[in-house]
Amino acid sequence: MLELVQVLYPNLLQIQVWHSLRSEYSPLVDVVGTILFSFLILALACCSMYEQVHELSFQFSRLTLTILIEFNEEIISSNVV
Helix, strand or coil, X not given: CHHHHHHHCCCXXXXXXXXXXXXXXXXXXXXXXXXXXXXXXXXXXXXXHHHHHHHHHHHHHHHHHHHHHHHHHHHHHHHHC
């Protein structure tokens, strides 16, 4: 019977060994995986926040420039009259 199983499923022993090793180191793998996943999420959040801050900074610069141009135009028009 064992020979029949080995003929039908030649990789069965390798799969069982891999599964036993995986279950033995599973808590360590879970902890390391969780830490790496957390760093990945943190990095993505930082990139997203950087993009938003960059966009807000650009909008603030445009708004400031627009206000200065309008203020300058008002000063010029008041000096002309």
